[in-house]
Amino acid sequence: MLRQKNDPYAIKAAFFDAQAREAWAVKNSGPDEMKKFDRLFAVTGPLAGLRVLEPGCGTGRLTERLVAEVGRLGYIVAVDISPRMVAHARINLSDYEKVEIHLGPVEEIIGFENYFDVVICHQVFPHFEDQENALTKISNMLKPGGRIVISNFISSAEIKKMHSRAGSAVANDLMPPPQTMQTMIEQCGFEIEYWADDSDGYLLKANLI
Template identity: 45%
Template structure:
């Protein structure tokens, strides 16, 4: 696990961007996300980089008792907040750790949902392969950010040294990364509404 990055995100656990209630604009984008990805009762989701659990709680409500979430993050302080936010909720499993540390059930999940986290994967091709292996054949891989890639990449370049190199790759690079995992990008939007990528397995 990248301990420098873990320590940086510990310092961010109380910041508004990580822990405050979503704004009306952000809430509208999340509603659109749920509709577009088909999240419903019974959906099984992996949520890397769950942070303080703001989205995790919304997803838990959406998938209901018949659904299941695996949520994890590398920041102990964010995971502590996530546990507190989702205390007594039975359809979510919360873990501290990096993707490389997990042994996911193969072909057991409907959706991988990377919200505001993909730039922070140190080895993006490996992360995609490991997560894709946990998806059912009809499963989908989603990347979702409130801001577009240019805004996100510029922010990280000006931020802490731990995340200065954490960027969203170009569309061409993304295509290569996902194809190496046996997936193709079905949708990629990168505009003033944010960043949204949906990939499925190559048939």
């Protein structure tokens, strides 16, 4: 997907293209991160047999774990704005039949209305250019009663510090203030079930009413 140079997603895609071989994008999970993955999956609930959407899949590190979680009857659609990240994900996940990978923002994915049981926004929500628009799109792709999980392995305060140091492409990519987040979530038809923002990271689960 060719994007205009002044498109904010083009700028971010170039930023993440340059990160595609960095350790955080390709390394295996250590003990601390494994604990955070366990926390994430405790909150998602069982995924076996479900259709899962993963915006911001990167090189497919979480996607590979999701394959095991959904099992042979489940299905995963993973998307990312970075061509290099997507290229690596397609190589890393080439042996799995129950995964399809798309290049582009989640807001531009088409053909999945009322399709997914779960959407897992892991390490990506701050990077949505229009967070409310992204939530609206996600709500349209979820089945009635479906759920969204928004996850970061660091807190919102740490996200702000990290992105401010990372450079102009992501300097303003933040988690919204709590009241803003709650309002957006509710206006898009969700009801919050779980919400934590602490030293173990940011984790929110909401169900589509």
